[in-house]
Amino acid sequence: MALIVQKYGGTSVGTVEKIENVADKVIASRQAGHDVVVVVSAMSGETNRLIELASQVSDQPDPREYDVLVSTGEQVTIALLSMALNARGYPARSYTGSQVHILTDSAHTKARILDIDESRMRTDLDQGRVVVVAGFQGRDEENNITTLGRGGSDTTAVALAAALKADECQIYTDVDGVYTTDPRVVADARRLQRITFEEMLEMASLGSKVLQIRAVEFAGKYNVNLRVLSSFEEGPGTLITYEEQADMEQPVISGIAFNRDEAKLTILGVPDQPGMAFSILGPIGDANIEVDMIIQNVGADGTTDxxxxxxxxxxxxxxxLLQDVAGKLGAREVAGDKSIVKISLVGVGMRSHAGVASQMFETLAREGINIMMISTSEIKISVVIEEKYLELGVRALHSAFQLEQEMTL
Incomplete structure (x- = not known):
């Protein structure tokens, strides 16, 4: 008998009818002979409603009390789902994160999981119950309620799967898997049968919104097989795993990720001497601003951009901040651009295939798209281009690398 952890997001449990649909899916898994632990989010829109209530009371709510408030949305969902399962003759028991002893640190609103005591869940599973757990929350060592940050229910599900040594962690969403790129941009984008943790981490960090990046990191660390499935239609979804495909050659490129939320800044005419990079980026880091891609050019006059x-x-x-830094360093000027995007090719197959970068650059050049910045790693190549060329660039690259085609030997 396999043990499966299933997670259903807010859109999957947005109404009573959808919660009943989730109950039917859980029952189907039980009828297939599986033990099931279910993690649910709050009903869609509920967390936003609670956040709005908090903002009406205070511009800066106390973090402890904020967590107490926003954690209540999931409590409604676990109770309703358990009621639906019990009404159908399948015994179920609901638990908040605190009740199943999901121990976190004390960083309210963005806590990290430290430990899970799975004994209570084991007892219920041994007695034939479905265990229904509130996602997104836990408790710290002082018994304060904590939350894991938006999207934290994915992390809860993966953490429970790791603690219970589940055979698979299934993430049910409003999409039926991980695609080669966003189907809203490329009509013939293809659902991937499987993808590695490395590739999924890159896709998630580069703009793919299918899974929370912390959940993928957690799954990779504890080798939890993840599967992304649709709540609303049947299908095999996409398996995220360490295992290489035994019967198929690994494709060079698995997918194309893109991020519209990019902005570029340049400080020009900085003296070219040791310590300049730190002088520029130090204040940025101190302000808790994350820097992504970096390029430094050396000028002929002893200055750098x-x-x-x-x-x-x-x-x-x-x-x-950069304007303040420029004044102190004697830089010539500061320039910025908010109309840029980042497009990235991702694939573990790049390790053994040369020429991916040149093909990418040639494809974009053929479409008249100028590349402003380039960043590479072992399994990804990212470029910054003008925002108006985003969809054209993604479509051209998707076609050039034939991502619409299944890889066959």
Whole structure:
């Protein structure tokens, strides 16, 4: 008998009818002979409603009380799902994160899981019950309620699967798997049968919103097989695993990720001397602003131009900091651009295939798309281009690398 952890997000449990649909899916797994632990999010829109209530009371709510408030959404869902299962003759028991002893650190609103006591869940499973657990939450060593940050229910599910040594962790969403790229941009994007943890981590970090990146990291660390499935239609989904495909050659490129939330800043005419990079980026890091891609050019006059990208939401704050830095360093000027995007090719097959970068650059050049910045790693190549060329670039690359075709020997 396999043990499966299933996670259902807010859109999957958005109404009573959808919760009953989830109950039917859980029952189907039980009828197939599996033990099931279910992790659920709050009903869609509920967490936003609770956050809005908090904002009406205080501009800066106390973090402890904020967690107490926003954690209540999942409590409604676990109770309703357990009621639905019990009404259908399948015994179920609901638990908050605190009740199943999901121990976290004390970083309210963004806590990290430290330990899980699975004994209570084991007892229920041994007695034939379905265990229904609230996602997104836990408790710290002082018994304070904590939350894991938005999307934290994915992490809860993976952590429970790791603690219980489950055979598979199934993440049910409003999409039926991981695609070669966003089907809304490329109509013939293809659902992947499987993808490695490395590739999924890159896809998640580069803009793919299918899974929370912390959940993928957790799954990779504890070797938990993840499967992304649709809540609304049947299908095999996409398996995320360490295991290589035994019967198929690994494709060079698995997918194309892109991120619209990019902004570029340049400080020009900085003296070219040791310590300049730290002088520029130190204040940015101190402001808790994450820097992505970096390029430094050396000029002929002993000065350098230094360019980097940040999240678009951090642009205005970063620009002001950079202007302050420019004044102190005697730089010539500061320039910025919020109309850029990042496109990335991802694939473990790059390790054994040369020429991927040149093919990418040639494809974009053929479409008249200028590349502003380039970043590479062992399994990815990222470029920054003008935002207006995003969809054209993604479609051209998807076609050039024939990602719409299944890999066959």
């Amino acid at each position: 230094f360019t980097f990208t940040v999240h678009r939401n951090d642009y205005d704050k970063t620009l002001k």
